[in-house]
Amino acid sequence: MSGLFISYRREVDAGWAGRLAADLKRNLPDRPVFHDIASIEIGEDFGIAIERALGHCAVLLVVIGPGWLNVQHPHGGRRIDDEDDWVRLEILAGLKGNLRVVPVLMGGAAMPRVNQLPDALKPLVRRNAHEITDKRWDYDVGELVKALGRVSSGGKGDAEPPSQVGHPTIVAAPSPHIVVTKDLPAPGTVFRHGPDFPELVVVPAGRFLMGSPTTEKGRSDDEGPQHVVTIARPFAVGRYPVTFAEWDAFTVTSGTYHRPPDQGWSRGRQPIINVAWNDAQEYVTWLCEQCGQPYRLLSEAEWEYAARAGSRTRYPWGHAWGENNANFSNSESHWSGKQTSPVGSFGANAYGLHDMIGNVWEWVQDNWHDTYLGAPADGRAWEDGKGQRVLRGGSWFDGSIDCRVAGRHKDFPDFRNNDLGFRVCCAPSIS
Incomplete structure (x- = not known):
């Protein structure tokens, strides 16, 4: 299981996520990159496809732009607070599994504070984030590629156990x-x-x-x-x-x-x-x-x-x-x-x-x-x-x-x- 899963808010972070996916595919050709809709076949159940993809991944990259936290649901309220929100479900699956979960901060975004997240997602703030800036995009992505190269791709047994x-x-x-x-x-x-x-x-x-x-x-x-x-x-x-x-x-x-x-x-x-x-x-x-x-x-x-x-x-x-x-x-x-x-x-x-x-x-x-x-x-x-x-x-x-x-x-x-x-x-x- 060596894949890389990119989670992002389509409403605000699609451009960054797409550019990141393209760079990772080019720089890590042996690591499958799952970029949600772009990787789901027509007519396929979205939830099943997400679950299957995460099962083949070693790393979950959570793209966080300045508007990520406060994207609103059409019926009111933050999407992140909706228990059926796909971004929330993706992160929960990563946190509960043996994936390496990496927040990727884009566009000058700051890491959310613990009191800004639903209880189920609070452990996300303990994950070491990686910042990618527009001005230094190639360098920052290069450093991420180096870090991902150090993450084991051999399966669940190779993920870091608790100390x-x-x-x-x-x-x-x-x-x-x-x-x-x-x-x-x-x-x-x-x-x-x-x-x-x-x-x-x-x-x-x-x-x-x-x-x-x-x-x-x-x-x-x-x-x-x-x-x-x-x-x-x-x-x-x-x-x-x-x-x-x-x-x-x-x-x-x-x-x-x-x-x-x-x-x-x-x-x-x-x-x-x-x-x-x-x-x-x-x-x-x-x-x-x-x-x-x-x-x-x-x-x-x-x-x-x-x-x-x-x-x-x-x-x-x-x-x-x-x-x-x-x-x-x-x-x-x-x-x-x-x-x-x-x-x-x-x-x-x-x-x-x-x-x-x-x-x-x-x-x-x-x-x-x-x-x-x-x-x-x-x-x-x-x-x-x-x-x-x-x-x-x-x-x-x-x-x-x-x-x-x-x-x-x-x-x-x-x-x-x-x-x-x-x-x-x-x-x-x-x-």
Whole structure:
């Protein structure tokens, strides 16, 4: 069962759905694409055809445009509230079955909030959405094609089962098969502990020179003195900053009452913003409770080691900031100085991590210290339990100087802003 089923509102989303179907058929010729009426023979029962098609599919793509939620029934009321509505029935069948259900946000649409959906469809908000924009259509569809290529097409037995405490489900890349293990997989492996949790990449052990040399352009005194740090064992790092979709899954379970505003920039695959260090602590605690794994924030040393990925230059890609390498104010990207960008919009570093530079400042575990004098040499967090906490990486709003690998920032643990997010780590704390 390898098919792809596209669910959409004919009244408002037919153009996007048709274009998406054509692109998927061209880019994934071995995966049948079911595009409702276009795939139903004349005179065939619509309901039977839908049920049969879903039975042959591995993925249900729910196309959501700006008007999707509020399309009205001819007799009044929203279609989505009608128990016989076909879009509703398609989504219900996907959620109850073993399909991978992927909301696809079109035309700047935001993911519906849980209180906007009928009770039966509320689990949809916990599914990680993929955004496709008109301006970046080819790139966004290309990223979707890559993701669909990683979804197993071997049948129900290959769908991701629910994660169990102590026995996380790990999806190893590039192979789409599922491996169940208690141990950390090999460096370079991409995995996650459940469909609503962040993707992780295993970073190898090693040594590096932390901080910046006195000759580095734009350097601040708080970036020194340079010192050697030894990371004794591999650790897993969030492939991307935590997204709104991942945070909203946290909210749905009542893990938190804080639903950060998205500034009108959409949710889904946008990085979470308007979160404090304290909020990030609540999230990693929730992850630990959900799957029994040692989630936490990165230490500042682990963050810089992961961001450098073996480099010793001002940026992971070299000494010059260049153009369109990341999202910061003078980086010449589509979002520079305007807003956050969907995670993964730029290439990964040598460890397979995206958005380490720019997009959002990332909270790390450490307390702020004005210099590295006395800093731990083993990668552990440098904490004294008081004062401000460290932020790394720069953001969409900041200039190239602040977005160097060695650049540092600080703020109070209860401070929230539209350029502050975080990334998770999954590894026992260094002791």
